[in-house]
Amino acid sequence: MRKRSQALCGVAWRRKHRQADALQVLLALGLLWPLGRLNVASAQTGIATPAPKSEIRNPNSPHWPFDAAEAQRRQKEAATALGGQTERQIDLGGGVTMALVLIPPGEFVMGAPKDESPLDPDESPQARVRIERPFWLGKCEVTNQQYRRFKPAHNSRTIDTYWKDRTGPGPSANDDLQPVIRISWHEAMQFCQWLSGKAGAPCRLPTESEWEYACRAGAATPFSCPADQLSKHANIADKSLASIKPWAVLDDKQSDGASVSAQVGKYQPNAWGLHDMHGNVFEWCLSVYKPYPYRTDDDRENPSAAGPRVIRGGSWDDLPRRCRSAFRLSYPPDYRVYNVGFRVACPAP
Ligand SMILES: [Ca+2]
Ligand SMILES: [Ca+2]
Numbered sequence: 567m568r569k570r571s572q573a574l575c576g577v578a579w580r581r582k583h584r585q586a587d588a589l590q591v592l593l594a595l596g597l598l599w600p601l602g603r604l605n606v607a608s609a610q611t612g613i614a615t616p617a618p619k620s621e622i623r624n625p626n627s628p629h630w631p632f633d634a635a636e637a638q639r640r641q642k643e644a645a646t647a648l649g650g651q652t653e654r655q656i657d658l659g660g661g662v663t664m665a666l667v668l669i670p671p672g673e674f675v676m677g678a679p680k681d682e683s684p685l686d687p688d689e690s691p692q693a694r695v696r697i698e699r700p701f702w703l704g705k706c707e708v709t710n711q712q713y714r715r716f717k718p719a720h721n722s723r724t725i726d727t728y729w730k731d732r733t734g735p736g737p738s739a740n741d742d743l744q745p746v747i748r749i750s751w752h753e754a755m756q757f758c759q760w761l762s763g764k765a766g767a768p769c770r771l772p773t774e775s776e777w778e779y780a781c782r783a784g785a786a787t788p789f790s791c792p793a794d795q796l797s798k799h800a801n802i803a804d805k806s807l808a809s810i811k812p813w814a815v816l817d818d819k820q821s822d823g824a825s826v827s828a829q830v831g832k833y834q835p836n837a838w839g840l841h842d843m844h845g846n847v848f849e850w851c852l853s854v855y856k857p858y859p860y861r862t863d864d865d866r867e868n869p870s871a872a873g874p875r876v877i878r879g880g881s882w883d884d885l886p887r888r889c890r891s892a893f894r895l896s897y898p899p900d901y902r903v904y905n906v907g908f909r910v911a912c913p914a915p
Pocket of ligand 1: 801802803804806807822823824825826882
């Protein structure tokens with residue numbers, strides 16, 4: 567049973583990657599010009615904010631990795647330098663707020679080391695990436711309630727269940743405190759543009775490097791927590807999933823108590839106070855999906871560049887390997903996906 571599950575997982579993973587690979591080939595051949603035109607159009611409407619430059623050097627760093635105590639020391643030091651706290655709230659109106667935490671500047675080694683197991687081919691070679699400036703990042707994924715302050719009619723719907731003895735709507739994904747899903751990359755960027763007016767600063771999606779740096783919080787290991795404690799830190803495809811998908815590929819050693827997306831912030835945070843970076847829902851990043859080593863001089867952090875956009879972190883429907891800090895996947899920016907949401911980033915003053 568376990569072997570069969572692993573085999574099925576491999577098939578599913580390859581299927582999704584074939585999709586991305588095929589898309590890249592079509593883009594390279596210039597056969598998907600409407601997709602590129604969509605991106606240009608979004609730039610013309612001014613919804614995007616340019617990402618900061620990251621410096622890339624050799625894939626080793628004397629400042630990396632660091633432990634949780636050092637992560638918190640650096641975070642407090644950055645907050646003190648800005649004359650404030652490590653956490654702030656944005657008022658979205660209607661009694662709804664959004665919490666952001668301060669991510670200190672620093673450098674890290676991005677991607678998976680060759681001895682990480684499991685490992686996917688697009689996670690290496692690694693690169694040394696420097697985050698030059700502190701930035702604010704959503705403490706949690708954006709919720710349905712928060713997103714509906716921007717688009718009141720949005721409905722994340724249900725996770726429908728269809729099999730031999732059951733057809734119809736399954737568990738809700740539309741509760742106020744569940745993460746918003748079924749929103750495209752363009753819509754996530756439009757939310758960030760709307761949020762900029764509330765925050766008094768230009769908000770956007772995190773770049774892929776910012777996302778991984780924040781997710782790791784100093785840890786060079788597959789997860790920011792010990793692998794044997796993952797179910798305390800993340801909602802993944804644990805044995806709960808069998809209640810809605812009897813055929814599901816799941817990890818029956820994990821027991822996180824949630825069959826679909828959970829209310830944000832229910833699981834333990836990483837050292838910088840970020841919840842659900844591993845699991846719950848995948849998260850759109852600003853960056854175009856391109857091969858490693860990660861670099862910033864090839865337009866991948868350009869919000870108006872064409873190409874599929876990166877998603878990170880895995881979801882309630884994914885095995886631990888897809889919830890790792892280094893795991894990468896992508897979708898075209900106009901896709902609305904049942905297990906993909908986002909969190910926001912704002913530059914610190
Ligand atoms: Ca779960
Ligand atoms: Ca997540």
